[in-house]
Amino acid sequence: MTSHPVTLRKRPELFEVTLQEMRFESPDTATLFLDTHGKKDYRAGQYVSIAPHQFLALKPWIAWLEEQKGRKEPVRQYSLSSAPHEDLVAITVKEEEYLPGRMKYPPLLSNLLVCIGEIGALLRAVRG
Numbered sequence: 001m002t003s004h005p006v007t008l009r010k011r012p013e014l015f016e017v018t019l020q021e022m023r024f025e026s027p028d029t030a031t032l033f034l035d036t037h038g039k040k041d042y043r044a045g046q047y048v049s050i051a052p053h054q055f056l057a058l059k060p061w062i063a064w065l066e067e068q069k070g071r072k073e074p075v076r077q078y079s080l081s082s083a084p085h086e087d088l089v090a091i092t093v094k095e096e097e098y099l100p101g102r103m104k105y106p107p108l109l110s111n112l113l114v115c116i117g118e119i120g121a122l123l124r125a126v127r128g
Contacts, residue, residue, distance in 0.1 A: 015039045017048075019121045020088055028095040030114045031081060033088040034123070042084055042127065048091060049075040049126040052109045057116070065105055075126060076109045 021033040034048075052058050052073055062073050082090035095114040096107035 013039070013127050015125060015127065017089070017123050017125050019117055019119055019123065022117050022119065025092065028097075028114065029092060030117065031090050031092045032113060032117055033082075033090050034125075036089050039127075042080060042089070044084065045079075046127070047077045047079045048089070049077050050109065050113075050123060051075040051126070052112075054124050055109075055112060058108060058112060061106075061108060065108065068105065073108065 015036065017034040017036050019032055020035045023031045023033070025031055052062055052075075065073055078091040078093060080089060081092040082088065093110050093113045095111050098106040
């Protein structure tokens with residue numbers, strides 16, 4: 001019998017980031033620059049996950065969506081748009097337009113991040 005080395009996956013790590021800066025790339029797309037408070041160990045191609053449940057403004061929408069879908073709203077993943085050597089971690093987020101009849105549910109988190117992003121806001125993120 002041949003033995004294969006077992007590779008243990010790292011557990012997703014929960015950490016806080018601070019929205020340090022926002023730059024609008026177009027009217028509906030913004031790059032959010034996040035201060036990770038020293039937790040910046042990543043490689044190109046990785047992403048960060050942000051749970052919508054942490055935002056009080058989304059609570060009624062989340063409750064409605066969870067009732068409609070019959071399941072908990074999932075975290076959203078955003079690809080990192082910064083390079084590992086840069087001081088701040090960046091994600092670029094595009095506002096999503098709701099198209100009734102073509103989409104079953106309205107978008108949730110991306111619009112909040114683009115439209116209501118507040119400099120200095122603390123966000124809980126998960127790196128997987």
